[in-house]
Amino acid sequence: MSALELSFTRRFSMGHRLIAGSSERCAIPHGHNEFVTVTLQARTPSRLDGARNMVVPFAEAKARWHDFIDTRLDHAFQISSSDPLLGWFLANEPARVDRIVVTPGDPTTELMAALLYAKLKAFLRAEGDVLCCTSLTLEETPTNTVRLTGAPDPFLPLMEGEATDYWWHRADPTISDVRAAL
Numbered sequence: 716m717s718a719l720e721l722s723f724t725r726r727f728s729m730g731h732r733l734i735a736g737s738s739e740r741c742a743i744p745h746g747h748n749e750f751v752t753v754t755l756q757a758r759t760p761s762r763l764d765g766a767r768n769m770v771v772p773f774a775e776a777k778a779r780w781h782d783f784i785d786t787r788l789d790h791a792f793q794i795s796s797s798d799p800l801l802g803w804f805l806a807n808e809p810a811r812v813d814r815i816v817v818t819p820g821d822p823t824t825e826l827m828a829a830l831l832y833a834k835l836k837a838f839l840r841a842e843g844d845v846l847c848c849t850s851l852t853l854e855e856t857p858t859n860t861v862r863l864t865g866a867p868d869p870f871l872p873l874m875e876g877e878a879t880d881y882w883w884h885r886a887d888p889t890i891s892d893v894r895a896a897l
């Protein structure tokens with residue numbers, strides 16, 4: 716099947732730690748310089764018009780997404796909602812809590828790919844659903860990459876309770892639900 720896709724890559728630095736026990740060496744806070752690449756296409760594909768010949772101008776297609784990456788994700792600290800470091804920040808450095816990405820379970824590359832994909836979907840929906848995302852690739856290190864295609868929903872962890880409006884489903888710049896819960 717034919718597809719005319721736009722692909723955008725952005726680099727960001729992050730810190731994280733994994734505490735669920737699957738990777739003991741990753742339980743010590745450490746960081747990576749990561750690359751996130753998204754592939755977009757028109758929700759209703761059509762022939763190039765012979766004049767402007769653009770699906771959507773690149774700058775327009777990536778503006779909101781890259782602003783989120785640059786201003787919220789870059790240099791943020793990613794931790795599980797059950798990580799005791801979250802309580803430490805709330806008690807000792809509450810002003811920095813907004814720089815923490817809080818995730819349901821460990822912030823692995825797989826989970827971050829699914830959460831970021833859901834966030835991008837929310838942004839695209841808010842912009843009128845002209846474009847849709849068909850894949851998101853998250854390169855944690857030059858040797859470790861996760862690629863998610865299609866849709867994030869089948870991979871997102873099941874959440875307890877009725878709430879569905881988690882930060883990754885909202886078209887806003889938030890990276891956690893901690894403030895809302897205080």
Ligand SMILES: Nc1nc2c(c(=O)[nH]1)N=C([C@H](O)[C@H](O)COP(=O)(O)OP(=O)(O)OP(=O)(O)O)CN2
Pocket residue numbers: 738741822823824825855856858859
């Ligand atoms: N399935 C996953 N496994 C691991 C993840 C992950 O996100 N998903 N993450 C980590 C750690 O974050 C770690 O920093 C990187 O992993 P690892 O491959 O163990 O370390 P290196 O990049 O140094 O590996 P090299 O093979 O030496 O390049 C662990 N596992």
